[in-house]
Amino acid sequence: MPAPSTYFDLIDTTFDFPQEGIELKQGILHFYSINLMELIRKYGTPLRVFYLPRIAQQIQNARHWFHQAFRRYGYTGKYLYAYCTKSSHFSFVLWEVLRHNVHLEISHTNDLAIVEWLWKKGWINQDILIIANGYKERAYAERIRALYQAGFRNLIPVLDDINELEYYEGLEPPIQIGIRIAAEEEPTFEFYTSRLGIRPSEIIPFYQQRIRNHPSVRLRMLHFFINTGIQDSPYYWSEFSRALEMYIALRDLCPDLDMFNIGGGFPVRNTLRFLYNYEEIVDEIVSQIHQRCAQENIPDPHLITEFGTFTVGEAGAHLFQVLGEKIQNDAERWYMLNGSIMQYIPDTWGLGERFIVLPVNYWDKPYQRVNLGGLSCDAHDYYNSEVHLNHVFLPILPENPQEEPLYVAFLHTGAYQDALAGFGGIQHCLIPAPRYLVIYQDDEGQLHHWLFAEPTSSEAMLNLLGYHQDNPLPTPAQSRTPAGTYEQILIQEL
Numbered sequence: 369m370p371a372p373s374t375y376f377d378l379i380d381t382t383f384d385f386p387q388e389g390i391e392l393k394q395g396i397l398h399f400y401s402i403n404l405m406e407l408i409r410k411y412g413t414p415l416r417v418f419y420l421p422r423i424a425q426q427i428q429n430a431r432h433w434f435h436q437a438f439r440r441y442g443y444t445g446k447y448l449y450a451y452c453t454k455s456s457h458f459s460f461v462l463w464e465v466l467r468h469n470v471h472l473e474i475s476h477t478n479d480l481a482i483v484e485w486l487w488k489k490g491w492i493n494q495d496i497l498i499i500a501n502g503y504k505e506r507a508y509a510e511r512i513r514a515l516y517q518a519g520f521r522n523l524i525p526v527l528d529d530i531n532e533l534e535y536y537e538g539l540e541p542p543i544q545i546g547i548r549i550a551a552e553e554e555p556t557f558e559f560y561t562s563r564l565g566i567r568p569s570e571i572i573p574f575y576q577q578r579i580r581n582h583p584s585v586r587l588r589m590l591h592f593f594i595n596t597g598i599q600d601s602p603y604y605w606s607e608f609s610r611a612l613e614m615y616i617a618l619r620d621l622c623p624d625l626d627m628f629n630i631g632g633g634f635p636v637r638n639t640l641r642f643l644y645n646y647e648e649i650v651d652e653i654v655s656q657i658h659q660r661c662a663q664e665n666i667p668d669p670h671l672i673t674e675f676g677t678f679t680v681g682e683a684g685a686h687l688f689q690v691l692g693e694k695i696q697n698d699a700e701r702w703y704m705l706n707g708s709i710m711q712y713i714p715d716t717w718g719l720g721e722r723f724i725v726l727p728v729n730y731w732d733k734p735y736q737r738v739n740l741g742g743l744s745c746d747a748h749d750y751y752n753s754e755v756h757l758n759h760v761f762l763p764i765l766p767e768n769p770q771e772e773p774l775y776v777a778f779l780h781t782g783a784y785q786d787a788l789a790g791f792g793g794i795q796h797c798l799i800p801a802p803r804y805l806v807i808y809q810d811d812e813g814q815l816h817h818w819l820f821a822e823p824t825s826s827e828a829m830l831n832l833l834g835y836h837q838d839n840p841l842p843t844p845a846q847s848r849t850p851a852g853t854y855e856q857i858l859i860q861e862l
C-alpha cells in the first residue's frame with residue numbers, strides 16, 4: 369500500500385473513521401455534527417466547548433447497558449445512576465444531568481451549597497439520592513445534618529473513617545449511611561492500601577460493635593471505588609470481588625443493607641482506536657453480583673454507579689489556533705498554540721492523560737510529525753503523543769500567511785480540567801482562560817449557544833492579585849526604582 373499522502377489518508381488508513389460524534393464534512397472536522405470552523409469563525413480561539421446533549425446520551429447508554437444485563441440475568445435490584453459532581457461542577461452540567469433524573473454523588477460541604485441552590489431553583493426535590501463521600505470536616509458533617517433535618521431524607525453520608533459516625537448522633541429519624549471499603553492500590557502505586565475508606569478488616573467488627581444497635585443510623589450502602597477505574601484487569605476484578613464478598617458478609621448481619629455502590633471509573637474515548645467494551649464489562653459486573661447473591665441466597669442489591677468522566681468527558685473540546693511553527697533541531701518541530709495546554713487541559717501533564725487530537729481544517733494537506741507547544745514558558749506545556757501513534761501528526765501549515773491558519777481540536781476534555789486548573793483564576797504566565805461556549809438542547813430538540821465565559825480579562829486578573837484601590841500597602845515616599853538611562857541604571861547598580 370502506498371504511504372498515505374494527506375492527513376485524511378493517514379487517519380483513514382490508520383483508524384476506523386468516522387466515529388460517533390467525530391467526522392469530516394466538506395473537509396472540516398465536525399463534533400456531534402457541529403461544524404467546528406463555523407464555531408471558530410464566530411467565537412474565535414482558544415475556545416472551550418461543552419456540547420450538553422452528549423451528557424444525556426451517555427446517561428442513556430449506561431442505563432441501557434445495565435438494564436440489558438439485568439434482564440439477561442433476571443437481576444432483581446434497581447440500577448441507580450448518580451453523577452459525580454467533582455468531575456464538573458458547572459451549573460449547566462448539573463442542569464443537563466438532572467433533566468435525566470440522575471442522583472448525585474458529592475465530596476465537599478460546598479457541594480451541599482450547590483444542592484441547596486438546586487432545590488431552591490426547583491431543579492431537584494428533597495427526595496433525590498445524594499451520596500456524600502469524602503473524609504468529613506466538621507463543617508461538612510454539620511451541613512449534612514442540617515440538610516437531612518430540613519427534609520433531604522435520602523442524603524446518605526458514606527463513612528470514610530470510623531470516627532465519622534459520631535457526627536450523626538441523635539438524628540431522628542435515623543439517617544441512612546454507607547461505608548466505604550478501602551481498596552488495595554495498584555501494585556505499581558506508592559501505597560498498599562487507599563487512604564480513602566475504612567480498612568476491610570475493621571468493617572465487620574465496626575458494624576457489630578457500633579452500628580448495629582445505633583439508634584440514629586441505618587447502614588444501607590457499601591461503597592467501593594478504585595482510582596484506576598473500571599478495567600478488565602486482574603487487579604480490578606480482584607478488588608471488585610473483595611468488595612462483593614464484604615457486601616455479602618455484611619448483608620448477612622445487616623438486613624437493611626441493600627445498595628452496592630461501585631463508584632465511578634468508566635473511561636471515555638481518548639483515542640480513535642478505543643477498544644473498551646462497556647457492555648461486556650457491565651455484563652461481567654452484573655453477572656458476578658447476581659451469581660454470588662444467588663449462591664448466598666440474598667437479594668440482588670440495588671446497584672449504584674457514580675460516573676464522572678464518563679458523564680461529561682465526551683461533551684467537551686478545546687479548540688486552538690496554530691500560531692506558527694518552530695524547528696529547533698533536525699528532529700523537533702513545534703506548532704505553537706494560542707493558549708496553554710498545561711493550564712487548560714492539566715490532566716495532560718499532571719496525570720499523563722491522553723486525548724483525541726485532530727486538525728479542524730486542512731485534512732487535504734500532507735502531514736508531518738509535530739510537538740504542540742503552549743504559550744506559557746513552562747517546559748512541560750506541551751503535548752506530543754497519542755495513545756496509539758506515540759506521536760502527534762498534523763497537516764503542514766499553509767505557506768501563505770494570508771491563508772486561514774490551522775486549527776487543532778482536543779476532543780473529550782469535558783471532565784476535571786476546570787476543577788484541576790481552577791476556573792477563572794490566575795494561571796501560569798497570566799495566560800487567560802479560553803472563551804467558554806455551552807451548546808444545549810431545549811425540550812423541543814432545538815440547539816442553543818450560551819457564551820458562558822469570556823477569556824479572563826487583565827483587569828480581573830489584576831484585581832485578584834491585589835492591584836486595586838483597596839490595596840492597603842503604603843505608597844513609598846519616593847520611588848525606589850532606579851532612574852535614568854540604561855547606562856545610568858547600570859552605574860547605579862555598580
Ligand SMILES: Cc1ncc(COP(=O)(O)O)c(C=O)c1O
Pocket residue numbers: 452455473501593597631632633634674675676677678783
Ligand atoms: C468516590 C468517587 N466516586 C466517583 C468518582 C468518579 O470517577 P470517574 O470520573 O472516574 O468516573 C470519583 C473520582 O475521583 C470518586 O472519588
